[in-house]
Structures are given as structure tokens and as C-alpha cells.
Amino acid sequence: MTGREIVAEDWKADAAHRTRLRIGAWVGTLVAATAGVIALGLGTHIGGGARAPLMILGGALVALGFVYGTAIYMRRIDEQERDANLWSAYIGFCLYIALYMIRGLWFYATGSVPFSHDVIFVVTLAVGLAVFLWRKFR
Amino acid sequence: MNNRLKVLRAERNWSQAELAGRLTVSRQAVNQIETGKYDPSLPLAFRIARLFGMTIEEIFDDGEGDRG
Numbered sequence: 001m002t003g004r005e006i007v008a009e010d011w012k013a014d015a016a017h018r019t020r021l022r023i024g025a026w027v028g029t030l031v032a033a034t035a036g037v038i039a040l041g042l043g044t045h046i047g048g049g050a051r052a053p054l055m056i057l058g059g060a061l062v063a064l065g066f067v068y069g070t071a072i073y074m075r076r077i078d079e080q081e082r083d084a085n086l087w088s089a090y091i092g093f094c095l096y097i098a099l100y101m102i103r104g105l106w107f108y109a110t111g112s113v114p115f116s117h118d119v120i121f122v123v124t125l126a127v128g129l130a131v132f133l134w135r136k137f138r
Numbered sequence: 139m140n141n142r143l144k145v146l147r148a149e150r151n152w153s154q155a156e157l158a159g160r161l162t163v164s165r166q167a168v169n170q171i172e173t174g175k176y177d178p179s180l181p182l183a184f185r186i187a188r189l190f191g192m193t194i195e196e197i198f199d200d201g202e203g204d205r206g
Binding site for chain 2: 011012014015018077078079080081083136137138
């Protein structure tokens with residue numbers, strides 16, 4: 001193999017290696033989170049002394065999955081996806097605050113609430129995801 | 139920002155995915171840089187320039203023209 005061929009193959013091997021690392025990290029995250037959800041589920045249905053340890057273990061595994069997955073995600077994505085995440089988070093956060101303010105002001109003005117906290121949560125997630133998809137794939 | 143990335147890529151018969159692999163970014167990033175929807179960071183601009191053996195100014199044009 002010539003020098004040019006070696007250099008040409010290096011980037012392919014590097015890209016494949018990074019893809020394997022990313023996939024491996026996601027698989028590990030999903031396995032940890034799934035194990036945690038199963039443990040939480042078992043804990044809610046099992047009484048006695050096993051309940052608390054299962055709930056704690058399940059919660060810890062889910063949290064570990066989220067934190068690990070986020071850390072790996074932020075390390076592996078490129079700057080363009082990081083830009084999409086930034087816009088998504090910022091707009092989602094602003095919308096979240098705005099909806100809470102609207103809900104509160106409406107309550108003070110009328111004594112009733114126009115929408116629930118669940119609506120605020122779902123709308124914020126949906127808009128944030130839409131912004132991410134638009135910035136990522138436009 | 140205007141750029142010659144698509145032309146330079148075509149001259150070497152590289153796909154967007156291949157260029158993305160060489161630059162360690164996603165294909166979407168390459169596509170958005172080529173279409174002017176995303177401006178690369180300085181480190182990425184330098185990587186692009188080194189990959190093609192050119193200066194950043196020879197690849198990217200911010201439209202400000204010659205101020206000299």
C-alpha cells in the first residue's frame with residue numbers, strides 16, 4: 001500500500017472506530033436505563049424488604065444511563081449538532097418560562113388556569129425537539 | 139457564507155459522507171456548510187483548508203470584499 005493509500009484508509013478506519021464507540025455508548029446507556037426501569041417496575045410491585053433496594057437501584061441505573069448517555073452524546077456529536085442542541089435548549093427554556101408566566105398571570109387575573117403543568121412540559125419538549133430537527137436537518 | 143466546498147469536493151469525486159468522514163463531522167454538517175446554512179467554527183475551517191491544501195480565504199468568502 002502506498003503512502004497516499006494508507007492516509008486514505010486511515011480516515012475510514014477512524015470514522016468507523018468513532019461510529020463503533022458511539023454505538024457502543026448508546027447501547028450501554030440504553031441497557032443501563034432499561035435495567036433501571038425494570039428494577040423500578042419490580043420495586044413498585046414487590047413488597048417487603050426488597051422494595052426499597054430495587055427502587056434505589058433502579059433510580060440509580062436510570063440516572064446513570066441519562067448522565068452517561070448525555071456525556072457521551074456531547075463528546076461525540078459535531079459542532080453543527082451542538083449548535084442545533086443549543087438553539088433547541090434555549091428556545092425550549094424560553095418557551096417554558098413564558099408558558100409558566102402566562103399560566104400564573106392568567107390565574108391571578110381570572111382565578112382559573114388555562115392549562116396544566118403537563119401541557120407546559122409536553123409543549124416545551126415538542127417545540128424543543130422540532131427546533132432541534134429543523135436546525136439539524138434543514 | 140459563500141464557499142467553494144461543493145466544487146472542491148466534486149473535483150476530488152468525494153461524496154458528502156466521505157468529506158464528512160475526513161473532517162470528523164456529520165454529513166448534515168457538510169451539507170449545511172455547502173449550502174451556506176451553517177458557518178463552520180475556526181478549527182473546522184482550518185481543518186477544511188488543510189484538507190484541500192488551501193487557505194481559508196480561498197475556500198470561504200464572507201462577502202465583505204477587499205478592504206485593502
